[in-house]
Amino acid sequence: MNNWPKFLPHPASWAKGFALSSGFWLIVSVLLPGYYYYYYRFSAMYWRSISSSDFEGAIAFAWLCQIPLFAFYHWGLAKVAEWVESRSHKQPPTAAVSPWLHWREGIIAFATLPAAIVMGIPAIAFLMLPLRDSSSSIVALILGTAIASAYLYHFGFAKRLKILVKFLWIFYADLLKILELLLVPTITGTPFLKLTIATAPIIPQQLLPLTTFLLVVWVLLSGIVGYAALQYWSAHLVNWAATWWPTDSPGYSRIQARKAWKHNKTAATQSFVRHTTSWHLAANDTTYFIYFYLIAIVCGAIAFVLFGEPSKWSETQEEMLGSAVALVWVAQWHFGGWRREVEIASGEPSGKKRSRDRNLPPADPVAVELNQLAAELGDVRMRAVRKPASTTQKPKSQQAKWYVFRSGKAEGPYTKRQLRDVQQITDRTKVRRGEAEWQRAGEIPELAAFLTQK
Template identity: 65%
Template sequence: MDAIGDYFDSIVQLPELLTWKGWHLNDRPNGTIFISREIIAIMNNKPKFLPDPASCARGFALSISFWLIVSVLLPNAYYYSYGFSRRYWYSIRNSDFEAVMTFAWLSQIWLFAFYHWGVTKLAEWVEIRRYNRQPEALSAWQHGREGIIAFLTLPAAILMGIPAIAIFMLPVRSSGGALIAVILGTAIASAYLYYFRFGTLLKIILKPLGVFAVNLLKTAEILLVPVITGTPFLLLTLATAEMVPKQLLPLTTFLLVVCVFLSGIVGYAALQYWSAHLVNWAATRWPAESPGYSLLQERKAWKHNKTATGQSFVRHGISWHLAANDATNLIYINAISLILAYISFLLFGDSSKWTQTQAEILGLVALLAWMAPWYFWGWRSEVEIATGKPEGKKKRSPNSNSPPPNPVEQELNQLKAASGINRMKPVRRAARPTPETAEWYVFRSGEAKGPYTKLQLWEIQEITARTKVRQGQAEWVRAGEIPELVPYLTQK
C-alpha cells in the first residue's frame, strides 16, 4: 500500500483540462481526476482521429467481456446437451447460439455497472488520500446507466466491426486466433462509438419513438375508459332489451350512448384526480439522480397536482376540466373513425375483398389519425389546464431607451392633484441601472460554460434548481440554493 501511495503522490491533478466523460467521474464539479504526466503528454500529442484512452478502455472491456463469456459458455452448452460427441462440437445449433449470445449481451449491463462502480471507488479513494475530503457520492442509477449504454452499444459495435474482424481473420489458423480477431475488431468499433458518444446519439434517435409510445398510450386510455365505465350500462341494456317495445329502441340506444359518454367523463376525472396523488407520492420518493426526477418535480408543481391534495374528488374542478378535454378528444376520434370508414369503403369497396396489405395500410392510417388530435391539440390544452394560466405582465417596449418613471415622484404628484395644487413637479426618470457583469458559470456536459449574466442564465442556459453554477471562482453549488438566482430559474 505504501508503494501505491507513493505513486499517487507523484501524479498531478488536471482540473477542467481532461474530461473523462466516458466514466462520468467529472459529473460533479468538485470531482477530481488524477493522471500521470506521461499519460497527459501522450493524450495531448495523439492524432485527433484516434479515440481517447477512456473510450479505448471501455471498448476493449466491452469486447473482451462479451466474447469471453460466449467462448466459455458455448462449448459448455454443447457438452451438457450432447455429451462428448465430436460432431456436435463442430456444429452450431441456432437455439444454443442465440441463448448464449443473449445471456452474454444481457450480462454487460451488470458488468459495466460494476466496472463503473469500481473505477468510481478508486477515484474517490485517491481523492480522499490526496485531499483528505469525502467526494460527492454517486447514485446507483449513474452506475446502471453505464451498463445500459454498453448494452445498447454492443450490437452496433459488432455490426460496424465486421470489416476489422475480416482483416484480422486473414492470418488466423486456429480457434484462439479467431477469438482474438473477433475481440480486436469489436473493440476498435466500440472505442470509436464511445468516442463519438453513440449513447447520446441513440437517445436522440429513440426520443421520437418515446413520444409516439406516450401518445399511443394516451389515445388508448381515451378509447378504453368509456368502454370500461360504460360496460354496466351496456349489460343493463341487453338484459332489459326484451322488456322494452321495439318502438322505443331509438330512445334506448340514445340513452345508452349518453350514459356511456357521461360515465366516461366521470372515469376521466377519477383517473386525472388519482393520477395526481400518484405523481405527488412518487415525486417525494423518487431518487434525485434517477431519470424522470425533474419531470416528476415539474408535474408536482402544476396547479392540478397542488390542489388535488387539499380538495375532494367531487370539488376538484381542474380534474373535471381535464376530463372534459379528454371527452372532446373522444368525440374527435370517433368522428375521424367514421370519416375514415366512409373513405375506405369508397376506395376499397366491400371489406370482405380487402387484401392484407390494404388492411394494414388502412389500420396504420387510422392509428395516426386517432393520435393526431391528441398530439396537436389535446396535449397542449391539457398542459394549459393543469398548469394554470400565468398572470399577464405588462412589458415595456424593447425599443424604449428611457428609464422607467420614478414611482416616488409619481405618488407626490397624485397627492398634490388630490389637494388642489395645479403646479406639478416634472417626473424625473430614475437613474439607469449599472450593467450587470457576466460572472456566472454553468456546469454542463462535464465542463464549465460561461461567463453569463443572471439574465443569460435564464434565457440561454435555462437553468433549473438542480443546475450547478458558480460565481467567479467560487465553489459549485446548485442554483436553487442561491437566493438571488431563484427568480431566474426555469421549471423544466
C-alpha cells in the same frame, strides 16, 4: 489530449471497448460449448446440459450481464479516483458520485453492444481468415467487436441514440394516449352495454333508438368519470414519486416541476369530487376522444370512395386506414391537445395571449394612494407609480439562482456573493444554475471571481 488524432479513439474508449467485448464473448463462450472451453473437456454432463439450452437465451443473458458489469467497473474507478483525490489534496472528496451514474454506464454498454457486433462483422471476418479452430475464433470475435466498440464510444454513439429514442418516444407517447382514450370508455361503459344487451329482449322495438341513444350517453358520461379518476390518481402518483426520486437521477427536475403544477398541489388537499382540475382535464380528454371518432368517420368515408364497401377491403387497406387515422390524431393531439392539457394542469395561461403590462414592474401602492389623494384635492400632477426596471431589478450577480451540491442533495438558491461568503465554494465544488447540469465551479468562467481560495 488536444493533439490526439481526430479519428483515433482515446485510450478510455479503447478500454471500454475491450471490456465490453471481452466480457460479452467470454460469457457466451462459457455458456455455449462450441467456442473455447469445449476443447478442454471439462464436465461432459455440464456440456450436455448446456448444449440442449437455448442459443438466444445464452446471448440475451450475456447481453444483460453488461449492465451490472459496467456499473461495477464505473463504481470501482470512481472509488479509485476518490482515493487518489483525497490523497493528493489531503481532504475528503467534495461530493460522492451518484449511484445513477454507475448504472448509466451499464445502460450505455447495453445499448452499444448490438451496434458494435454488427459494425464489427468485417473486422471479425478478416481476423478469422487465418484461423482453423473455434478455440482461436474467440480472439477474433473479441478483437473485432472491441474495435467497433471503441469507435462507437469515441464518436458518442450513446448520445445520438438518446436523441433518436427521445424523438421516437414522443410518437409512442401519443399512441399510448390514444389507447388511454379508447380503453377508459370501453372499461367504464362495459356494464351499461351488458345491461342493454340483457334488457333488449323485453324492450319494445319502437324504443330501441332511444335505448341506443341512452347507451351512448351513459358510455360517454362514464368515460368522463374514468378520465377524471385517472387524472386525479396520476397526480397522487407523481406527488408520491417526487418524495423519493433521487436528485441526480434522470427526470428529477421534470417530476419536481410536475409536483409544482396546480393540478398536483390541489390534489393533495381536495377530494376527487371537488377537484375541478381533474374534471377539466377529463373534459379535454373527452373532446379529443370525440375528435378521434370524427377523424375515423372522415377517413372511413374517404376509404369508401377509394376502395369500395368495407366488406371488400383487404387487410392491407384496413391497415392503411388505421395508420392514417392514428397519424392524423397524433398530430392533432401533439400540437393541440397536449398543450391544452399542460395549460390546464399547470394553471398558467398559454403564452400566445399576454398582456402588454405583463413584463412591467409592479406598481408602488404608496404612490398610487398619493395620486388618489391628489386627484381628490384637484391636483393634476401625478407621481410615477412604476419605478424604472433598472431600479426594481437586482443585478445579475445578486439574483438567487445558484445551487450547491452538498451531502448528496441540492442546497439553494444562492446569489454569487452567497456562494463565496456563505458556502465558500472552491474550484472543485459542484454547482448549477437553475435546472442546468451539475458542474465544477472552476469550469464556469462566470464564477471565477467568487471562488474561495483554499
